[in-house]
Amino acid sequence: MAQEHQAQLFEFLCRMGDNTLVLGHRVSEWCGHAPVLEEDIALANTALDLIGQTQMWLGLAAEVEGKGRSADDLAMLRDVWDFRNVLLVEQPNGDFGQTMLRQFLFDAWHLAMLTALARSSNARIAAIAAKSVKEVHYHVERSGDTVIGLGDGTSESHQRMQKALDLLWPYVGEMFVADAVDDAMASAGIAPDLAALRMEFDALVKPALAEATLTIPEGGFAHKGGKSGFQHSEHLGHLLTQMQWLQRAYPGASW
Amino acid sequence: MSSPNSAYPDTPESQTQTKPKRREWPLWEVFIRGQHGMSHRHVGSLHAPDEEMAIKNARDVYTRRNEGVSIWVVEARHIAASSPSQKGPLYEPSECKVYRHPTFFDIPDEVGAM
Numbered sequence: 001m002a003q004e005h006q007a008q009l010f011e012f013l014c015r016m017g018d019n020t021l022v023l024g025h026r027v028s029e030w031c032g033h034a035p036v037l038e039e040d041i042a043l044a045n046t047a048l049d050l051i052g053q054t055q056m057w058l059g060l061a062a063e064v065e066g067k068g069r070s071a072d073d074l075a076m077l078r079d080v081w082d083f084r085n086v087l088l089v090e091q092p093n094g095d096f097g098q099t100m101l102r103q104f105l106f107d108a109w110h111l112a113m114l115t116a117l118a119r120s121s122n123a124r125i126a127a128i129a130a131k132s133v134k135e136v137h138y139h140v141e142r143s144g145d146t147v148i149g150l151g152d153g154t155s156e157s158h159q160r161m162q163k164a165l166d167l168l169w170p171y172v173g174e175m176f177v178a179d180a181v182d183d184a185m186a187s188a189g190i191a192p193d194l195a196a197l198r199m200e201f202d203a204l205v206k207p208a209l210a211e212a213t214l215t216i217p218e219g220g221f222a223h224k225g226g227k228s229g230f231q232h233s234e235h236l237g238h239l240l241t242q243m244q245w246l247q248r249a250y251p252g253a254s255w
Numbered sequence: 256m257s258s259p260n261s262a263y264p265d266t267p268e269s270q271t272q273t274k275p276k277r278r279e280w281p282l283w284e285v286f287i288r289g290q291h292g293m294s295h296r297h298v299g300s301l302h303a304p305d306e307e308m309a310i311k312n313a314r315d316v317y318t319r320r321n322e323g324v325s326i327w328v329v330e331a332r333h334i335a336a337s338s339p340s341q342k343g344p345l346y347e348p349s350e351c352k353v354y355r356h357p358t359f360f361d362i363p364d365e366v367g368a369m
Contacts, residue, residue: 036280038301042315142311149304 008184010065011084012191013125014074015181015227017057018085021075022236023106024050025243026093035096042142046103049135056128076247080237087226088171090236097157098164100146105168105205107140109175112200116192125190144208151212158213165214173222176201282331283309285316287323295327306330 028047034040058071089106093099114136117129150157176198178186185191209216225231246253280302286295298317303309309328318326337345349355 036302038303038312038316041319042312045315045319138314145308145311149308 005184005188006064006066008181009122009190010061011181012185013057013061013064015084015086017054017061017071017074018083019089019106019110020050020057021054022083022085022239023089023103024048024054025239026089026091027099027103029093030096030099039096043099046139046142049132049139053128053132053135056131060124060128072247076244080232080240081229083232083236083240084227084229085236086171086174087223087233088168088175090226090233090239091168091171092235094164094167095160097150097160098167100143100150101161101164102168104140104143104147104208105172106175107136107143108201108205109172109197111136111140111204112197113192115200116197120191121189140204144204147214148208148212151209151214161212162214165209166217169217170221171223172201173220174224174226177222177224179228280304283313283328284331284334285309285313286327286329287313287317288325288327289323291324295325298322300331303328 024047027043027050030040030043031047032040034043054075055071058074062069062071062074088102091102093102111133114129114133118126118133120126120129147161151161152158153161176194178194182191182194186193206216223233226233281304282300283303283306284300285298287298288295301309301312301316303312306328309330310326313326313328317323
């Protein structure tokens with residue numbers, strides 16, 4: 001029983017850490033390429049916040065696992081099938097609007113999740129969440145404002161944002177589908193009930209998208225398979241190739 | 256914005272007027288207060304579409320190394336500035352008026368460092 005709980009806790013912590021790791025890497029791809037200098041720096045700050053959170057989540061995951069692996073080992077030496085991030089965060093950046101919409105959808109989930117985790121029965125998790133939630137408050141404010149600005153902007157920016165929403169909305173569902181790990185975390189008071197989280201998400205996201213004059217696609221179809229590790233999209237492998245090549249080519253290299 | 260920038264009077268007007276304007280965000284001047292009790296200091300400028308985004312951009316560009324506890328932004332065109340060509344009449348007359356400095360008093364030792 002204790003062993004099973006430990007395995008599920010490890011799984012949950014990997015999900016938290018892999019989300020921030022993969023999205024952090026994606027956002028960092030904008031470094032030096034963003035449309036204006038101010039956005040370039042802001043995106044780099046967001047990426048660094050996410051990587052910092054990754055160190056805490058995967059650091060704790062490695063401790064819980066107790067097999068002598070470090071956060072770096074988990075980040076740089078696992079392959080696609082061991083990653084537990086949701087599919088949303090591994091999707092390519094697309095244009096700037098698509099990146100900001102992906103960010104907003106994730107930030108809204110992230111904010112609700114971390115707010116709840118700050119009250120977790122696990123003190124270590126509560127501490128990481130309390131530290132991270134301050135950063136994420138700012139992330140969601142920034143991404144939300146940008147989504148509204150671009151959605152309710154020119155006809156070109158509006159059309160691009162609608163296209164991005166049509167593309168990304170089907171990835172929202174996965175963040176709220178509970179499986180055995182989520183149920184175990186919820187019943188132990190470690191993590192929140194995902195159905196309740198969805199209501200908070202909708203209360204934040206739907207008015208913002210309405211203000212952005214964007215239409216949420218109909219239908220409840222959700223791409224799945226990321227957080228269970230069952231089937232990632234093809235994009236994750238390409239991302240890892242770039243992110244991990246140095247540790248793969250020069251194992252143990254440090255500087 | 257479209258008018259020549261009053262905060263940068265050294266910029267030749269012909270340059271700002273004859274070149275076709277790119278549709279850029281307005282320029283904002285950023286002031287940061289480093290600690291409570293200190294005054295805001297000018298740290299630089301940036302572009303942003305409106306004042307809310309200007310504060311956000313200032314937060315990201317100028318306070319990422321823990322520099323500040325308060326941010327002011329003001330659109331650069333709202334700053335009136337003295338003209339560099341006026342520096343003779345404006346500033347030189349005070350150069351020879353040493354009696355305006357409070358240096359002609361003997362400060363009692365008990366006062367200590369001032």
